[in-house]
Amino acid sequence: xxxxFPWAAGVAFMAIGASTASADWSGFLxxxxxxxxxxxxxLTWSPEDRIAWQAELPGDGQSSPVVxxxxxxxxxxxxxxxxxxxxxCLDAATGEQLxxxxxxxxLKVKNSLYxxxxxxxxxxxxxxxxxxxxxxxxxALDWDGELRWQRRLTDQYGAIEAEFGLAASLARHGxxxxxxIENDGPSYLIALDRATGETNWKTDRRSVISWSSPAxxxxxxxxxxxxSSVGTVDSYDVDSGERLxxxxxxxxxxxASPSQVDGERLIIGAAxxxxxxxxxxxxxxxxxxxxxxxxxxxxxxxxxxxxxxxxSFSSPIxxxxxxxxxxxxxxxxxxxxxxxxxxxxxxxxxxxWATAIGVGDRVYFxxxxxxxxxxxxxxxxxxxxTNSLWDPxxxxxxxxxxxxxxxxxxxxxxxxxxxxxxxxxxxxxxALLIRTGNRLYRIEER
Numbered sequence: 001x002x003x004x005f006p007w008a009a010g011v012a013f014m015a016i017g018a019s020t021a022s023a024d025w026s027g028f029l030x031x032x033x034x035x036x037x038x039x040x041x042x043l044t045w046s047p048e049d050r051i052a053w054q055a056e057l058p059g060d061g062q063s064s065p066v067v068x069x070x071x072x073x074x075x076x077x078x079x080x081x082x083x084x085x086x087x088x089c090l091d092a093a094t095g096e097q098l099x100x101x102x103x104x105x106x107l108k109v110k111n112s113l114y115x116x117x118x119x120x121x122x123x124x125x126x127x128x129x130x131x132x133x134x135x136x137x138x139x140a141l142d143w144d145g146e147l148r149w150q151r152r153l154t155d156q157y158g159a160i161e162a163e164f165g166l167a168a169s170l171a172r173h174g175x176x177x178x179x180x181i182e183n184d185g186p187s188y189l190i191a192l193d194r195a196t197g198e199t200n201w202k203t204d205r206r207s208v209i210s211w212s213s214p215a216x217x218x219x220x221x222x223x224x225x226x227x228s229s230v231g232t233v234d235s236y237d238v239d240s241g242e243r244l245x246x247x248x249x250x251x252x253x254x255x256a257s258p259s260q261v262d263g264e265r266l267i268i269g270a271a272x273x274x275x276x277x278x279x280x281x282x283x284x285x286x287x288x289x290x291x292x293x294x295x296x297x298x299x300x301x302x303x304x305x306x307x308x309x310x311x312s313f314s315s316p317i318x319x320x321x322x323x324x325x326x327x328x329x330x331x332x333x334x335x336x337x338x339x340x341x342x343x344x345x346x347x348x349x350x351x352x353w354a355t356a357i358g359v360g361d362r363v364y365f366x367x368x369x370x371x372x373x374x375x376x377x378x379x380x381x382x383x384x385x386t387n388s389l390w391d392p393x394x395x396x397x398x399x400x401x402x403x404x405x406x407x408x409x410x411x412x413x414x415x416x417x418x419x420x421x422x423x424x425x426x427x428x429x430x431a432l433l434i435r436t437g438n439r440l441y442r443i444e445e446r
Contacts, residue, residue, distance in 0.1 A: 024428075025427055026066055026124050027121065027122075027123040027169070028064060028066075028121040028123070029215070029315060031356075032215065032259035032355070034261065034263070039429065039431075041359050041430060041432055042443055043362070050444060050445060052446060055090060055439065055440045056439055057438045057439060058076060058100060059078035059084070060117045060437050060438060061437060061438070063119060063120060063121040063122065063169070063435070064426060064435060065424060065440060067428045067433070068124040071090070071091065072090045072092050073087065073089050073090075073131075074440065075088070075120070075122055076117070076118045077111065081109060081110060082111045082135070085103045085139070086100060087100070087102075087122070087139060087141060087145075089129075092442070099144070101147070103137060103139055105137060106137050106154055107134070107136060114164060116134045116166060116167050116211075117134075117437070118133060119165065119166065119167035120132040121213075123169075123172045130172075131170075132169070135160070136181070138192070140194070140197060148197075149197035150197070157186055157202075161184040162183040162185075166182075167211035168181070171213065172216065175193060176194060176200055176238065178190070178191050178192075178216070182207075182208055183207065183209065184207055184209065185207060186204070187208060188204050189203045189205060189241065191225075202241065203236060205227075209230070209254070210229040212253065214257075215260070216238065217258075218263065219235075220291045220292055222244070223238045224236060224244055228250075229253060231281075233247040233268055235298070244298045245298050245300040247301075247302060249284075251270065251272075251282050251284070252271050252272045252281055253270040253282075253285050255269075255311075256269030256270065257315045259315055260318070264290055264292065265289065265290050265291070265303065266291075267289075267318060269314075269325055270286055270310065270311065271312040283310075285305075286306045286310055286316070287305040287306065288304050288323075303340070304339065307342065309342065310325060311325045312326070312327045312351070313328065313352065314352045314353060314355040319358025320377050321337050321338065322335065322337060322379070324358075324363060326352055327351070328351055329351060330352075330367070331345055331346065331348075333345050334379070334381070343379045344380065348375070349371040350367025350368055350371045351368060353366075354424055355425075357425065362374050362376065366425055367422065368421050368422060369422075370388055373386055374386075389422065389441060420436040420439070422435075423437065429444075430445065
């Protein structure tokens with residue numbers, strides 16, 4: 001049986017974002033949009049050096065931190081049956097918890113290492129955070145933690161049927177937030193008014209299992225929501241939900257989210273599961289798409305495909321003319337974005353679940369088990385630093401959590417992710433925020 005890690009989708013999908021020069025990191029993977037992360041991030045750190053603070057978080061969570069005006073928001077779940085959904089707000093400067101709000105979950109399932117736990121990343125703006133949970137519950141709060149609105153999507157659109165849970169994060173454009181619900185039950189992309197929670201539009205999709213997140217991009221001058229999932233890449237109008245274009249015939253694109261290169265191009269990541277059935281399709285599905293406006297419509301086509309690069313858990317990113325894909329073995333593939341030619345393929349210290357961040361002449365790869373590899377951005381591989389966030393002898397795997405799994409096969413496999421995991425990252429000012437299941441770290445020069 002194949003085992004998938006949906007939280008890697010919630011974790012792993014961060015790349016480069018438009019206007020990330022401010023201290024705000026307002027949603028999932030802003031580094032996967034055109035622009036530069038303008039920050040003086042530390043090159044090296046260790047458990048004893050450059051960790052400004054670390055904060056223990058309640059519950060368990062796999063979402064990435066988001067930042068707005070000096071405040072950090074993360075989500076978590078709590079209880080043996082994931083009984084409660086949590087939204088937590090912390091002071092970005094000190095790590096102090098400012099408030100925590102909890103809401104009863106609309107879908108009670110066993111709190112397991114094999115099921116996503118608060119994997120979808122929230123979105124924030126000046127009004128406050130909006131958070132989605134794999135139970136189908138949506139909550140919007142103000143910056144004092146007071147409830148603005150709340151919705152349970154399953155009440156209106158049907159039960160969620162997903163053995164390993166959901167992981168797709170929210171996306172935002174203007175006054176709308178977008179949620180992608182893909183599972184064996186009713187599947188759809190929905191746009192909601194971020195002020196009221198009311199439905200703007202809903203587009204039905206095939207019932208499939210996927211953990212990739214929707215991404216808002218302006219391509220050929222048109223704002224659109226792009227979804228890469230289970231064989232296709234589809235684009236939808238942000239205002240109406242009308243499908244604008246589609247690329248079909250892909251495989252293995254179930255985890256990595258799409259990343260924008262510029263105003264006309266985006267890149268897609270894919271990888272087979274642990275079996276070989278998707279290998280051929282995935283090998284042809286790491287590619288660049290070009291979007292053009294022709295008369296009154298948009299057209300999309302594949303510009304090039306890579307021959308060997310794959311993206312297993314983290315999303316590919318574009319930085320300084322080079323695309324970076326990482327496979328499950330921790331091999332970084334650097335691809336020239338101008339022609340799709342491979343520049344190098346080199347192994348880093350650990351395979352990441354969180355998506356890389358390109359900053360200036362560096363690219364940071366956040367290994368699953370606490371090791372971050374920093375390489376020089378460029379056409380040749382040059383490792384600059386290897387950084388440990390914790391001492392593995394002091395933070396050991398939770399053997400009790402693995403022992404609670406229901407089958408011998410799951411108990412044996414759980415050893416690989418029953419310990420602390422670097423799930424998600426964000427940049428605020430000149431600091432890095434790194435989130436594990438129950439801890440948040442701030443790393444900066446001091």
